[in-house]
Amino acid sequence: MDISRPRGTRDFLFAEMRNRKEVEGVLRRTFETYGYHEIKTPIFEELKLFTVKSGEEVVNQIYHFTDKGGRELALRPELTAPVARLYMNEMQKKPKPIKMYYFGSCFRYERPQAGRFRQFWQFGCELIGGRSPLAEAEVISLASESLHELGLDGFEVHIGHLGILRGILGREEIPSELQDRIMGVIDKGDVEELEALLGEVEVSGESRELLMKLIGTQGGPEVLDDVEEYLGGYSESLEALEEFRELVETLHYFGVDDYHVNLGIARGLDYYTGIVFEIYVPELGAQKQICGGGTYNLVETFGGERVESTGFAFGFDRLMNALGMDEENMRMVDVFVIPIQDSTVPEAIRITQELRAAGVSADLEVSGRKLRKALSHADNLGARFAVLTGEREIQDGKVTVKDMERNSQETLPRDEMVDKIKGRC
Numbered sequence: 001m002d003i004s005r006p007r008g009t010r011d012f013l014f015a016e017m018r019n020r021k022e023v024e025g026v027l028r029r030t031f032e033t034y035g036y037h038e039i040k041t042p043i044f045e046e047l048k049l050f051t052v053k054s055g056e057e058v059v060n061q062i063y064h065f066t067d068k069g070g071r072e073l074a075l076r077p078e079l080t081a082p083v084a085r086l087y088m089n090e091m092q093k094k095p096k097p098i099k100m101y102y103f104g105s106c107f108r109y110e111r112p113q114a115g116r117f118r119q120f121w122q123f124g125c126e127l128i129g130g131r132s133p134l135a136e137a138e139v140i141s142l143a144s145e146s147l148h149e150l151g152l153d154g155f156e157v158h159i160g161h162l163g164i165l166r167g168i169l170g171r172e173e174i175p176s177e178l179q180d181r182i183m184g185v186i187d188k189g190d191v192e193e194l195e196a197l198l199g200e201v202e203v204s205g206e207s208r209e210l211l212m213k214l215i216g217t218q219g220g221p222e223v224l225d226d227v228e229e230y231l232g233g234y235s236e237s238l239e240a241l242e243e244f245r246e247l248v249e250t251l252h253y254f255g256v257d258d259y260h261v262n263l264g265i266a267r268g269l270d271y272y273t274g275i276v277f278e279i280y281v282p283e284l285g286a287q288k289q290i291c292g293g294g295t296y297n298l299v300e301t302f303g304g305e306r307v308e309s310t311g312f313a314f315g316f317d318r319l320m321n322a323l324g325m326d327e328e329n330m331r332m333v334d335v336f337v338i339p340i341q342d343s344t345v346p347e348a349i350r351i352t353q354e355l356r357a358a359g360v361s362a363d364l365e366v367s368g369r370k371l372r373k374a375l376s377h378a379d380n381l382g383a384r385f386a387v388l389t390g391e392r393e394i395q396d397g398k399v400t401v402k403d404m405e406r407n408s409q410e411t412l413p414r415d416e417m418v419d420k421i422k423g424r425c
C-alpha cells in the first residue's frame with residue numbers, strides 16, 4: 001500500500017515546528033502591538049467566493065469539490081476573500097476601521113517546487129475601513145517592522161500603484177475584465193506576452209509605450225518625478241500618482257524609508273484597486289516573494305457598501321526559508337528521571353510530577369531500560385539533567401542529579417531538588 005504524502009505537502013517534525021512556533025509568536029506580538037486581533041475562518045468556503053474576483057491564475061489553481069449535499073466548495077487559496085465574507089456576515093455594523101489578523105493554511109494546485117507548495121501557510125492581516133494613504137502606510141510599516149523584529153536581513157519592499165496603470169487602460173476604454181487580464185500578464189513579468197496582448201486589444205501606440213516605460217520604472221521616491229513627466233495629460237493616473245506621493249510622505253513619518261517604488265507590480269489577484277506592494281528576499285531565487293498585499297474593495301464586489309481595505313499576507317513557509325533557522329540541537333525535555341531499581345519507580349513518578357507541576361519539562365524512563373541505556377536516551381533527548389532515584393539515597397532523603405552538559409553529578413536533598421533544578425533550567 002502506498003501511504004506517501006500528497007504531492008506538494010509537507011510533514012513538520014519537532015525542530016521545524018519549534019522554529020515555526022517561535023516565528024509565529026514574534027509575528028503575533030508585532031501584529032498585536034499595531035492593534036490587530038486574530039480571527040479564524042473555515043478551511044473551505046463556497047467556491048464562488050474565490051471565482052468572483054480572484055484572478056485567472058488563482059482560480060485555475062483552486063482545489064474544489066462538490067460535497068454530499070451538492071454544494072460547490074473550495075479549499076481556500078488565500079484569506080482576503082474569506083475575511084471580507086466574514087466582515088459582511090458578522091461585522092458590518094461594528095465601528096471601523098476593523099483590524100484583523102490570521103494565520104492559517106491555504107491550498108493551491110500548482111506545480112510544486114522549492115518554496116511553492118500545494119498546502120502552504122499565510123500569516124496576514126486586513127485593515128477594513130481605513131483611509132488611504134495613511135492606513136496603507138501603517139500596513140506597510142507593520143509588514144516591514146515584523147521582518148525587522150524577526151531579524152531578517154536583505155529583504156526589499158517594492159511598492160506600486162495600480163491606479164497609475166489602470167488610469168491609462170481606462171483612458172483607452174479597455175473593459176475592466178480585459179484590464180484584469182493585462183494586469184495578470186504584467187504580474188507574470190512576461191514582456192513579449194504583454195506586447196502581444198496590447199497589440200491584440202488595440203491600445204494606442206502612445207499608451208502602449210507609456211505602459212511599457214512605467215512598468216520598467218523602479219527606484220527611490222524621486223522616480224515619481226519622472227513618472228509625472230511621462231504621464232503628461234493622463235489625469236486619472238496623475239490622481240493616483242498624487243496618492244502615491246502622499247504615501248511616500250506618510251511612510252517617512254512611520255520611519256519606513258527603505259523601499260523601492262516599482263510600477264511593474266501588478267499582483268496576481270484581481271481585487272486590488274490602489275497601492276500594491278510585495279516584499280522580496282532575492283537570495284530565495286524564483287520564489288523570492290515572501291509577502292504580497294495592497295488596497296482593495298472586495299466588500300463592494302460582494303454586494304456590500306464601499307469599504308476601502310488594505311492588507312497583506314506573508315508566505316509563512318517562504319519566510320521560514322528566508323530565516324534559515326537552525327534545526328539541530330533541540331532540547332526535547334529539561335529533565336529525564338531514571339529509577340535505578342524497580343522499587344523506586346513510585347518515587348521517580350512523584351519526582352517527575354513535582355517537576356512538571358513546577359513548570360519544568362520532565363520525562364520518565366517508561367521503557368524499563370537499565371541505567372546506561374536510559375542515560376544515553378536522556379542524552380539523545382538533549383536533557384539538561386538526569387535525576388536518578390536509588391534505594392539508598394531515597395532512604396536518606398536524597399537524590400542524585402546528573403548534569404548532562406557538564407558531565408558532573410551531585411547528591412541533593414530530596415526536598416530542595418525541584419527548586420534547585422528549576423533555578424538552573
Ligand code: HAM
Nearest residue numbers: 078080116117120289290291292293294311312313315
Ligand atoms: P499572494 O501574493 O497570492 O497574496 O500570496 C501571499 C504570499 O503567499 C505570497 O507572497 C507568497 O509568499 C505566499 N504563497 C503564495 N502561493 C504560495 C505557494 N504555492 N507556496 C508557498 N507560498 C505561497 C494573497 O494571497 C493576498 N490574499 C494577500 C493580501 C492580503 N492582500 C490583501 N490582503
